Amino acid sequence: MLLSFLIVSVLVTVSISTRTFHPDDPWETWKNLFGKRYNTQDEEYLRLNIWLQNAMKVINHNVDFKLGKASFSLALNHLTDLTDEEFVNIDLGVGDGLRSERQMDRDFGKHLIIKLRYFPLSSQKRCGACYAFSALGAIEGQLTKNGLPLTSLSEQQIVDCAKGFTAYGCSGGRPSGAFKYIKKYGIMSQKNYPYKAKVRVCVLYIYLHIYVRCERCCVIKPKTEKALGNAVATIGPISVLVTSNTNNFRHYKNGILYDTECTPRKPVDHGMLLVGFGEENGQKYWILKNSWGKRWGKNGYVYLARDRGNHCKIASAATYPVL
Known part of the structure; x- marks a missing residue:
């Protein structure tokens, strides 16, 4: 029955x-x-x-x-x-603070949407590489902002080669670790080093095909939603870590996600790309690009509640690259 x-x-x-x-x-x-x-x-x-x-x-x-x-x-x-435990295993990402470059405390308008067509949707599949997708999405945004052609960068290179930079292949990592690796070694394009969703041996010829390096990585301070909004408005797409280990986040489809399961005691566990913000019927929201494919959420994106007490710790570990 x-x-x-x-x-x-x-x-x-x-x-x-x-x-x-x-x-x-x-x-x-x-x-x-x-x-x-x-x-x-x-x-x-x-x-x-x-x-x-x-x-x-x-x-x-x-x-x-x-x-x-x-x-x-x-x-x-x-x-x-998937069980809750299995979901966590493909959804890892841990982060702590980095040094700050600037204070972001000005006011902007109610709406900002960075052109979503600039950011092709991807899927990390059964590999906990969200940190790589988040970090490279921010770098791709900076390339586009500087007038360079849209180029997808190689998450697989980070998965295979960034060990020792707080990156652990398909078992999670930090966007900051990916930025530090790219500062030292550079990053190839997706075309030259395609994504396989599993850890492989780091290829030795990568340094002959480097597409870009980043000069440094900075954290958004103060760690507030106001500063985060100012950052995405002036800098571009921002790499963020959020708390996503809830049933509501896993099965989100549409609307503005305010998740009561997303409590302050839960740590950040997932890297995403912040691409804008908005307001609808008095409810403010962030626009975040996920790496779970276009069939998840709102065509691969989530509208997360904004100015609701740092909901899901959206502003707690926000970073961006300087090229």
Whole structure:
């Protein structure tokens, strides 16, 4: 009875991107949509049960959303068959302070959206390389800001080669570590060193194909949302670390995310790229680019509540490169 109710509820209330589940077999439709294949029947049974538990959470939240009790909606996505522990393992990123270059304390307007077409959406897949995507997104933004052609840089080089710079391959790291590595060794383009979503041996010829180096890395201070807004308005895209280890963040679909599970006690665990901010019906939000592919969230982006007490620690570890 519970299974039947759940499947009916999923059919009625949950969508993935712009598509809905096929009424005959929602589990198979979801698997096909996200390319899910399991090696054994036991593993598939395990994944189905995890999927059902997470689907119920999504359904219950979306009921609240339809009743006007929540400001954002959720959806099933490629992360729905993961346990909380597995989700954490592909979502790592730890950071501490760096030296500051400038104080950011001026006022700007209500809206700022850096041209999103400048930033192609990517997926880190089953590799905890969010720190590399966040750092390189900020460098790519600076290249574009300085009038250079849009070029995707190599996250794989960071995964393979930046050990010793607070970067741990597919097991997490800090954007600041990536910046420090690039200052010393430079970074190749994605074309010359493509992303494989797994740790490999660092190729020895990389230094013959360096695309850019960064001069230094700076932290935004004071660590406030006002300073962060001024930074993205004057500097460009900013690398940030946030708390993302919640069910709401994992399954975010649309709206302005204010997540009560995102408590001050939880540490930052995920690197993202801040590309702007805005306000809708009196609710302020940040615009963040994720590295979980375009089927997650709002076409790969999240609108995170702004000026709500440093929500999800958005301003606690914000950095940018100087080229």
